[in-house]
Amino acid sequence: MSPLDPPSATDALHDRRTAIAALGADLRALVEAAVRTGAPDEVLLLAAKEAQHLTALLTVRPRGRAEVPEVDVFPGGIRMYSPVTGAGSPLAPPLQIETVDDGAVVGTCTLGVAHEGPPGYGHGGVSALLLDEVMGWACSYAGQPGMTIELNLSYKRPVVLETPLRVTARVTERHGRTNLVHGTIATTAAPRTVLVEAEAVFFAPAPDQARALFPSLRDPA
Numbered sequence: 001m002s003p004l005d006p007p008s009a010t011d012a013l014h015d016r017r018t019a020i021a022a023l024g025a026d027l028r029a030l031v032e033a034a035v036r037t038g039a040p041d042e043v044l045l046l047a048a049k050e051a052q053h054l055t056a057l058l059t060v061r062p063r064g065r066a067e068v069p070e071v072d073v074f075p076g077g078i079r080m081y082s083p084v085t086g087a088g089s090p091l092a093p094p095l096q097i098e099t100v101d102d103g104a105v106v107g108t109c110t111l112g113v114a115h116e117g118p119p120g121y122g123h124g125g126v127s128a129l130l131l132d133e134v135m136g137w138a139c140s141y142a143g144q145p146g147m148t149i150e151l152n153l154s155y156k157r158p159v160v161l162e163t164p165l166r167v168t169a170r171v172t173e174r175h176g177r178t179n180l181v182h183g184t185i186a187t188t189a190a191p192r193t194v195l196v197e198a199e200a201v202f203f204a205p206a207p208d209q210a211r212a213l214f215p216s217l218r219d220p221a
Helices: 011-036 041-058 124-141 207-213
Strands: 096-100 105-109 148-157 166-175 178-187 195-202
Touching: 011 195, 041 166, 096 124, 124 148, 124 166, 124 178
Parallel strands: none
Antiparallel strands: 096 105, 105 166, 148 195, 166 178, 178 195
């Protein structure tokens, strides 16, 4: 089943998510082209004018800063504009999430030049972003979605761009509303060779705390 078409999605919601994903894919291609281009100055200026036109098209009924998009399932579900997994995000790789038999959560993606730190390698902050996201999904799949309150990383080897990656996380301990999570980044070709390793603490707020943090949070139907 497509991640854009969970069992609860109506036809209209599926169509909206599909349209958002189509725009996101083309924007990601545009961003990658922009950071790699050797086009002459006049082409860059023409592209900038076109980008201004597209921006004007999209600034219709913008959502508020803390507004939960109508296409999202929050907390603990699909986030169309997540900068990591969001099919509609121009920033996301995007990372694809799945679970495996031993209870771990696995995300796969390939970083482009838009995610570059040192030439040819992923930015360390992007590695942290990937791990934070997958570790959060591990908490959600364990039945207790929460927020990061501590994240510690160990960078063991560089993360090469344009190389399929495997990001793995699992909850190792639970203490009330607090989860301890372990995560790693490796390549899909060499999943046992750890490139980046992380330990994190996630906290699941109580319902009243969640409503205070997220005023637009919708109550379950």
